[in-house]
Amino acid sequence: MTKTIVVKIGTSSLTQPETGQLALSTIATLAETLCDLRRQGHYVILVSSGAVGVGCARLGLTERPKAIALKQAVAAVGQGRLMRVYDDLFSILQQPIAQVLLTRADLVQRNRYLNAYNTFQELLGLGVIPVVNENDTVAVEELKFGDNDTLSALVASLVEADWLFLLTDVDRLYSADPRIVPDAKPISLVSSIKELAELQIQTGSQGSQWGTGGMVTKISAARIAIAAGVRTVITQGRFPRNIEKIIQGEPIGTHFEPQPEPTSARKRWIAYGLVPMGKLYLDQGATTAISQAGKSLLAAGIKAVEGDFDTQDAVQLCDIHGNEIARGLVNYNSVELEKIRGCHSRDIAGILGYEGAETVIHRDNLVLI
Ligand SMILES: Nc1ncnc2c1ncn2[C@@H]1O[C@H](COP(=O)(O)OP(=O)(O)O)[C@@H](O)[C@H]1O
Numbered sequence: 001m002t003k004t005i006v007v008k009i010g011t012s013s014l015t016q017p018e019t020g021q022l023a024l025s026t027i028a029t030l031a032e033t034l035c036d037l038r039r040q041g042h043y044v045i046l047v048s049s050g051a052v053g054v055g056c057a058r059l060g061l062t063e064r065p066k067a068i069a070l071k072q073a074v075a076a077v078g079q080g081r082l083m084r085v086y087d088d089l090f091s092i093l094q095q096p097i098a099q100v101l102l103t104r105a106d107l108v109q110r111n112r113y114l115n116a117y118n119t120f121q122e123l124l125g126l127g128v129i130p131v132v133n134e135n136d137t138v139a140v141e142e143l144k145f146g147d148n149d150t151l152s153a154l155v156a157s158l159v160e161a162d163w164l165f166l167l168t169d170v171d172r173l174y175s176a177d178p179r180i181v182p183d184a185k186p187i188s189l190v191s192s193i194k195e196l197a198e199l200q201i202q203t204g205s206q207g208s209q210w211g212t213g214g215m216v217t218k219i220s221a222a223r224i225a226i227a228a229g230v231r232t233v234i235t236q237g238r239f240p241r242n243i244e245k246i247i248q249g250e251p252i253g254t255h256f257e258p259q260p261e262p263t264s265a266r267k268r269w270i271a272y273g274l275v276p277m278g279k280l281y282l283d284q285g286a287t288t289a290i291s292q293a294g295k296s297l298l299a300a301g302i303k304a305v306e307g308d309f310d311t312q313d314a315v316q317l318c319d320i321h322g323n324e325i326a327r328g329l330v331n332y333n334s335v336e337l338e339k340i341r342g343c344h345s346r347d348i349a350g351i352l353g354y355e356g357a358e359t360v361i362h363r364d365n366l367v368l369i
């Protein structure tokens with residue numbers, strides 16, 4: 001049965017940790033594995049980091065640049081070389097590939113989201129393996145995915161994938177960083193979003209020397225993907241052949257079970273496609289109404305408004321502790337909300353001088369995180 005499989009490989013798997021040089025045997029084995037999956041009739045998408053890492057090696061830089069302009073320049077040097085390596089290897093295996101560079105804006109605006117979807121469908125229909133990366137050279141700070149774990153989860157959600165593999169330089173998720181805590185407990189299965197939220201995991205502040213997101217972004221990516229119904233696995237990048245074994249049922253790596261009823265595509269777009277433009281801090285009553293009773297958000301439950309946003313922008317909803325509980329599209333802009341927060345809906349017309357929506361965020365435009 002044809003499956004859609006998204007495989008993300010991080011810099012720490014693509015490069016030698018000591019030198020930053022490409023781990024050619026890993027990349028070649030990955031190419032062979034993906035070609036075999038294609039020949040078995042599956043649709044395959046590769047999300048590959050490494051532009052910055054390869055660029056650093058080419059330019060003789062010994063650590064990842066921090067300044068955005070330098071990072072963009074280094075990525076521009078590395079991306080071409082990375083694609084050359086992939087095209088040489090996949091060409092030997094007679095497998096056409098395509099370079100797909102995305103910025104967050106490509107998935108934020110609905111028409112561009114649908115365009116990206118259509119392009120992936122055309123490529124997969126042609127038997128091509130798309131090789132995706134963030135378009136680092138033009139991605140400006142406020143509109144960046146920031147890491148390819150998030151990007152790969154959004155792509156898996158976009159194409160309604162069956163599997164998302166996050167290949168990294170450890171064999172699975174642990175209770176803490178195994179490099180630092182030798183007796184960290186391995187985690188083999190996370191069976192729900194609720195369990196994921198309750199996991200007590202030390203993820204450390206950053207990933208390996210060349211990585212970007214560490215485990216924080218992989219856990220966040222798994223949350224996005226399983227909400228979209230995508231089975232997600234964190235496993236060792238140095239053994240790409242494990243992908244086939246895992247698909248055949250071998251318990252390798254950390255498995256995140258997909259949510260039984262995937263969140264609708266529109267709500268996934270609200271929750272993860274859009275970039276939130278502000279925050280609304282709710283009182284306990286509104287928090288309970290939103291998270292447990294499936295209600296819309298009314299002005300009376302808003303204690304504070306943060307940010308400068310327009311109507312229909314996406315905003316984060318936070319509980320009394322400041323924890324994000326949901327995202328939604330507002331019916332009022334930030335200036336109006338500052339005036340009506342805490343007020344009863346029947347008083348809104350008198351305060352604003354015109355009859356607006358009864359709700360601040362309608363339930364249909366609200367997604368629990
Ligand atoms: N709880 C944890 N379980 C496993 N690895 C962890 C954990 N916390 C932090 N890490 C670190 O995260 C690193 C992987 O993240 P990263 O370096 O960004 O890799 P990649 O380049 O594959 O994205 C591992 O090398 C490990 O040192």
Ligand SMILES: N[C@@H](CCC(=O)OP(=O)(O)O)C(=O)O
Pocket residue numbers: 009010011012048049050051052053075133134136146147148149207210211212213214
């Ligand atoms: N677009 C960047 C991706 C950075 C990134 O997410 O790296 P990693 O944490 O190694 O997957 C690059 O190609 O270097």
